[in-house]
Every structure is written in structure tokens, then in C-alpha cells.
Amino acid sequence: MSLPRHPTFARSLVTPRGRTVTLPVFLPVYEARSALYSPAELMATCGAEAFILNAFFLYRDRAMRDRFRKQGLTLQEYLGVDCPTMTDSGAFQGFRQRVVLDPRKIVRFQDTIGTDIVSPLDLVTPPGDGREKAREKAEVTLKRIAQALPLAESSLLAGVQQGGRFPDLRRWCTERLLEIGVQYLAVGSLVPFFTQNHDIALACRIVRDTRAMVGPDMPVHVYGSGDPVELPFFLAMGANVFDSSSYAHYALGGWYMTPYGALRDAGRLSSGEYRCACPACAQADGEVGTFADPARLTLHNLWTILETLRRLRHALDEDALEALLAEVLDVHGAWFPDSALRSSWESACDG
Ligand SMILES: [Zn+2]
Numbered sequence: 199m200s201l202p203r204h205p206t207f208a209r210s211l212v213t214p215r216g217r218t219v220t221l222p223v224f225l226p227v228y229e230a231r232s233a234l235y236s237p238a239e240l241m242a243t244c245g246a247e248a249f250i251l252n253a254f255f256l257y258r259d260r261a262m263r264d265r266f267r268k269q270g271l272t273l274q275e276y277l278g279v280d281c282p283t284m285t286d287s288g289a290f291q292g293f294r295q296r297v298v299l300d301p302r303k304i305v306r307f308q309d310t311i312g313t314d315i316v317s318p319l320d321l322v323t324p325p326g327d328g329r330e331k332a333r334e335k336a337e338v339t340l341k342r343i344a345q346a347l348p349l350a351e352s353s354l355l356a357g358v359q360q361g362g363r364f365p366d367l368r369r370w371c372t373e374r375l376l377e378i379g380v381q382y383l384a385v386g387s388l389v390p391f392f393t394q395n396h397d398i399a400l401a402c403r404i405v406r407d408t409r410a411m412v413g414p415d416m417p418v419h420v421y422g423s424g425d426p427v428e429l430p431f432f433l434a435m436g437a438n439v440f441d442s443s444s445y446a447h448y449a450l451g452g453w454y455m456t457p458y459g460a461l462r463d464a465g466r467l468s469s470g471e472y473r474c475a476c477p478a479c480a481q482a483d484g485e486v487g488t489f490a491d492p493a494r495l496t497l498h499n500l501w502t503i504l505e506t507l508r509r510l511r512h513a514l515d516e517d518a519l520e521a522l523l524a525e526v527l528d529v530h531g532a533w534f535p536d537s538a539l540r541s542s543w544e545s546a547c548d549g
Contacts, residue, residue, distance in 0.1 A: 213314035227443035254288025284315035332362030397538035402546035409436025445499035476501035
């Protein structure tokens with residue numbers, strides 16, 4: 199088995215608006231309607247550095263849209279912090295329900311409101327889509343990206359790779375994206391669609407193929423990747439941007455994230471087997487108190503993801519990624535004997 203010793207990719211990105219993003223980076227999804235904490239609080243408490251928001255929600259709300267378009271509100275003013283931002287287009291909402299949206303208008307809107315990285319209105323391709331359907335969706339997505347590229351005047355446009363469960367379609371899609379001239383590659387509809395029970399084999403192969411094709415300088419973003427136990431493996435294959443709302447969803451479902459997998463019962467916490475250094479768990483009732491409180495759990499989960507990124511950055515600096523992966527596999531395997539993480543990782547490394 200050949201493990202990648204050290205993925206080669208750029209360690210920072212300067213956006214067209216002049217904001218610098220340190221890589222690898224995790225972008226927490228911020229949604230004002232359901233957020234328990236402001237972006238400023240998430241930055242101060244958890245160390246968030248940048249956010250991703252759904253521009254579709256802002257665009258759909260006519261009063262909000264006018265505040266941005268006619269009154270000059272910027273995304274930074276809306277968030278209350280000046281930091282790099284990425285926006286999403288509503289593609290995922292379109293996947294869940296019918297969305298009537300002009301693909302060019304939503305891109306132009308994102309570019310106007312001051313975002314650093316904009317998303318096209320791509321077509322989500324879940325595992326059930328057969329080859330023809332996956333190819334058709336990739337074709338439509340590519341056409342929309344080609345139309346959108348000149349509209350992103352002050353921002354980077356994410357070239358979204360589709361292709362479903364077919365690695366050759368994914369490679370073909372990446373080739374076309376490079377021909378179109380994108381400078382940012384986002385791997386769409388992969389995580390969490392294709393990572394059940396931590397089976398990361400397909401996702402890892404696709405990320406590795408993608409990195410090999412785009413070279414070291416282009417960011418490779420795995421959309422929707424937000425489980426701290428999986429991020430080190432995607433990073434080892436060359437991904438360096440991650441985003442998710444998992445920290446909040448897991449908390450609502452009572453899941454306590456750790457670097458070794460999320461816990462659904464407090465046994466390992468009350469026994470002291472797992473200790474956490476986050477501000478939420480630093481309170482008098484510790485990890486067990488966090489486990490019982492969804493609001494505190496939200497902060498703990500986000501801190502845990504961002505701490506994973508901090509550890510990954512350090513491991514890259516020290517050329518110590520292999521040791522980190524081995525430790526995660528060992529502890530995760532002991533805690534979750536039925537997980538496919540190790541076998542799928544080894545399978546991905548083998549070819
Ligand atoms: Zn904690």
C-alpha cells in the first residue's frame with residue numbers, strides 16, 4: 199500500500215478582492231435564520247476564518263435582495279465581520295425541490311454583493327443517477343459554468359465537477375473545466391452522498407484524480423465535507439478546501455464530534471477516555487455537560503472541525519501527516535469496529 203507522504207498543493211489563496219485564505223481551510227456554513235451564534239462569535243470561540251453562505255436565500259428574499267442590490271449592503275456588513283466568503287447558488291435547494299432561478303442572475307448577484315468565491319447553479323448528481331443522467335447533468339453544469347465565468351468579475355468562480363459515481367465522467371468533467379479556464383475546482387455531489395459508513399474509497403480516488411489533473415496551485419474543494427474523521431484522508435489525497443453545516447446538524451441530532459468519529463452516547467466522555475480542550479467543554483461540567491446541551495455542542499463540534507484543520511496544517515508543516523492518519527485509523531477502528539474507514543482508505547491507496 200502506498201500512502202501519499204505529503205500532498206502537494208498551495209498553502210494560501212489570494213482572492214480577486216485581495217483577501218488571503220490560508221489553506222487548507224474549512225468554511226462553516228452560516229445561515230442566519232437558524233444560526234445560534236454570529237460569525238464574530240464563531241470566529242472568536244472556534245477560530246473560524248471564513249464562511250460559506252447560501253446566496254439563494256438572500257436572493258429569494260426580495261427585501262434582502264434590494265438591500266444588497268439597491269442600498270449597497272455588502273456581505274461583510276451582513277455578516278458583521280470582514281473575512282473571506284464563499285457563496286452557494288441554491289443548487290442544493292434545486293435538488294430538493296423545484297427552484298426557478300436564472301443561472302446567470304444568481305451568479306451576477308453573488309459577484310455584486312462582495313463574495314470572494316461564487317458558485318454556479320450546478321446540477322446535483324446523487325448515487326442513484328445512471329451514467330447517461332450523470333453525463334447530461336455534467337453537460338448542463340459545464341455549459342452554465344462557461345456562461346458564468348465572465349460574470350464573476352471581482353470573484354473566483356467555482357468550477358463544479360459533477361459526474362456522479364463514474365470516475366471517468368469526473369475526469370472528463372475536470373478536463374472540460376480546465377479548458378473553460380476555471381481557477382477553482384469544487385468536487386460536487388461526492389460527500390456525503392458516497393461516504394456511507396465512512397467508506398471513502400470512491401471519494402478519495404476522485405479527489406486524487408482531480409488533484410493530479412489540476413496541478414498544485416488550484417484549490418480543490420470537496421463540497422459538503424464536514425466530518426473531522428474523514429477530512430485528513432481527503433486532504434492526504436490533495437483536497438484543501440472543505441465546507442459543511444455538519445457542526446450544527448450533528449449537534450441537533452445529539453452527535454458529539456471527535457477527531458476519531460462522532461459519539462452518540464456519553465460513555466467515553468463520562469469515563470474520561472476522550473477529553474476536549476474546546477471552550478464549551480472547559481466549563482465546570484465538562485464534556486458531559488456539552489453533550490447534553492445542543493447549543494454548546496454546536497460550538498464544540500465546530501471547534502473540533504477547525505482544530506482538525508489546525509492539526510492538519512501543523513502536520514503538513516512538520517511532514518507528519520502519515521503519523522496523524524495512522525493515529526486516526528487506530529483509534530477510530532477501536533471505537534467503531536464496523537466502520538469501513540480503514541478498508542476503504544487502504545483500497546483507495548492501492549489504486
Ligand atoms: Zn469540546
